[in-house]
Amino acid sequence: MERDASPIGVFDSGVGGLTVFREIARALPHHSLIYLGDSARVPYGTKSAETVTRYTLQAASHLLDRGIGMLVVACNTATAAALPALRERLPIPVIGVVEPGARAAVARTRGRVGVIATEGTVRSKAYTKAIRLLDPTIEVIESAAPLFVSLAEEGWANTHVAREVAEIYLEPLLDAGIDTLVLGCTHYPILRGTIEQVVGEGVSIVDSAETTAACVLAAVGTRSTGAAKHTFLVTDAEERFRRIAGDFLSREIEHLELVSL
Amino acid sequence: MERDASPIGVFDSGVGGLTVFREIARALPHHSLIYLGDSARVPYGTKSAETVTRYTLQAASHLLDRGIGMLVVACNTATAAALPALRERLPIPVIGVVEPGARAAVARTRGRVGVIATEGTVRSKAYTKAIRLLDPTIEVIESAAPLFVSLAEEGWANTHVAREVAEIYLEPLLDAGIDTLVLGCTHYPILRGTIEQVVGEGVSIVDSAETTAACVLAAVGTRSTGAAKHTFLVTDAEERFRRIAGDFLSREIEHLELVSL
Numbered sequence: 285m286e287r288d289a290s291p292i293g294v295f296d297s298g299v300g301g302l303t304v305f306r307e308i309a310r311a312l313p314h315h316s317l318i319y320l321g322d323s324a325r326v327p328y329g330t331k332s333a334e335t336v337t338r339y340t341l342q343a344a345s346h347l348l349d350r351g352i353g354m355l356v357v358a359c360n361t362a363t364a365a366a367l368p369a370l371r372e373r374l375p376i377p378v379i380g381v382v383e384p385g386a387r388a389a390v391a392r393t394r395g396r397v398g399v400i401a402t403e404g405t406v407r408s409k410a411y412t413k414a415i416r417l418l419d420p421t422i423e424v425i426e427s428a429a430p431l432f433v434s435l436a437e438e439g440w441a442n443t444h445v446a447r448e449v450a451e452i453y454l455e456p457l458l459d460a461g462i463d464t465l466v467l468g469c470t471h472y473p474i475l476r477g478t479i480e481q482v483v484g485e486g487v488s489i490v491d492s493a494e495t496t497a498a499c500v501l502a503a504v505g506t507r508s509t510g511a512a513k514h515t516f517l518v519t520d521a522e523e524r525f526r527r528i529a530g531d532f533l534s535r536e537i538e539h540l541e542l543v544s545l
Numbered sequence: 546m547e548r549d550a551s552p553i554g555v556f557d558s559g560v561g562g563l564t565v566f567r568e569i570a571r572a573l574p575h576h577s578l579i580y581l582g583d584s585a586r587v588p589y590g591t592k593s594a595e596t597v598t599r600y601t602l603q604a605a606s607h608l609l610d611r612g613i614g615m616l617v618v619a620c621n622t623a624t625a626a627a628l629p630a631l632r633e634r635l636p637i638p639v640i641g642v643v644e645p646g647a648r649a650a651v652a653r654t655r656g657r658v659g660v661i662a663t664e665g666t667v668r669s670k671a672y673t674k675a676i677r678l679l680d681p682t683i684e685v686i687e688s689a690a691p692l693f694v695s696l697a698e699e700g701w702a703n704t705h706v707a708r709e710v711a712e713i714y715l716e717p718l719l720d721a722g723i724d725t726l727v728l729g730c731t732h733y734p735i736l737r738g739t740i741e742q743v744v745g746e747g748v749s750i751v752d753s754a755e756t757t758a759a760c761v762l763a764a765v766g767t768r769s770t771g772a773a774k775h776t777f778l779v780t781d782a783e784e785r786f787r788r789i790a791g792d793f794l795s796r797e798i799e800h801l802e803l804v805s806l
Binding site: 323324325326327330331332335403430433434438440444445448449452520524 | 586587588592593596664691692694699705709710713785
């Protein structure tokens with residue numbers, strides 16, 4: 285299959301999707317990956333669905349021109365808004381982050397799932413719809429946790445402030461008796477340690493980065509064996525990206541290019 | 546002077562400039578104002594100077610087409626990056642937020658000024674340059690306080706979390722012995738109460754929204770006497786803007802239009 289040797293494109297509005305990128309790179313260490321972060325127009329979480337769809341289609345078109353064989357939409361907001369449009373228009377497989385997270389939640393829950401995400405994702409009710417489609421008896425409580433994004437990006441994930449914010453965001457979900465919590469924004473795995481401390485052992489955490497990587501692994505037929513190349517494309521502010529991405533991935537960022545969509 | 550009857554355009558990357566808008570509306574209650582928030586591309590604080598300049602010129606061009614007689618750039622990042630380009634190209638007066646803040650700081654300080662702002666504004670050293678131009682003996686210490694933006698936008702300005710974040714951001718400035726603190730991002734006046742509690746009475750606070758409104762008042766020759774119309778233009782997510790702007794201005798937002806730049 286020629287497709288399997290092509291690089292996998294990983295798209296996000298900014299840096300959050302690097303948590304998904306990291307898990308895919310772990311699962312497929314010999315596969316070349318191209319990450320595109322639309323840093324000129326980040327964040328998507330507060331934008332309208334129409335605007336997010338338009339931006340996402342532009343990004344997908346750029347990645348197609350670079351020869352990707354599969355597209356991973358590593359942004360919950362873009363997945364929630366644009367996945368149907370992408371699947372309709374793109375000649376390659378498209379994997380979003382919502383469905384893998386929903387599947388993992390359904391597999392683990394005893395009946396009550398909490399979802400924390402951006403304002404845009406919560407408004408779309410994408411997780412509730414995806415989970416209910418799999419099992420209509422499950423109760424889903426979605427809640428926006430917008431400050432988590434800046435806490436992750438500014439390097440405050442493991443601070444007392446993050447802990448206090450997490451307590452405030454998660455208290456209503458814990459009071460509602462959730463047994464499973466979906467991290468429905470790709471930034472949130474950066475705060476996973478803090479979130480785990482707050483929810484305790486009784487709540488199972490679904491990290492959409494991990495579950496999406498598992499889906500990508502399943503969708504890629506044959507494995508590559510050669511050397512993998514990781515390319516990073518951003519639409520603005522390379523140096524900020526280099527710093528945050530270095531933090532997220534715990535390594536130096538090579539092959540970083542500024543592109544225009 | 547025909548120009549004085551024309552509406553004043555107030556431009557910002559999003560909602561932060563509403564603190565400037567509010568002060569101008571207080572100072573000139575009979576003057577029509579048009580606010581443009583580039584909510585589709587917010588925030589500017591993490592973008593490169595070239596990108597910010599391009600976006601700001603597009604916004605200015607749109608406001609010119611609407612017949613404004615003066616442009617207020619109510620965004621520190623856009624002022625720091627784009628003011629010279631705007632002044633060169635626009636046939637009307639252009640007032641930024643940096644110079645009024647720098648003037649007020651120089652008037653008040655006993656020699657050591659702290660400036661808190663976005664990453665982009667701090668990187669530009671716009672405040673240090675503007676203050677040193679007026680008085681080269683003044684010591685200026687600039688520091689980024691990026692979390693203040695999301696705390697203000699998400700309605701967390703007067704919380705214990707905001708207080709703790711303010712203590713962490715301001716401690717190095719207080720240790721350095723500043724006697725004056727410039728709120729160098731238009732979001733920050735929303736957190737003024739919290740910031741005042743942290744710095745105490747010994748530090749004088751310069752609110753660039755107030756000082757910019759004073760400059761606008763001085764630049765507008767004759768006063769209008771008729772009814773003022775306040776128009777709000779955004780490039781995306783009207784409902785989010787309506788909610789946050791209602792909070793910032795403590796009133797209902799009428800005349801809200803979605804525009805494309």
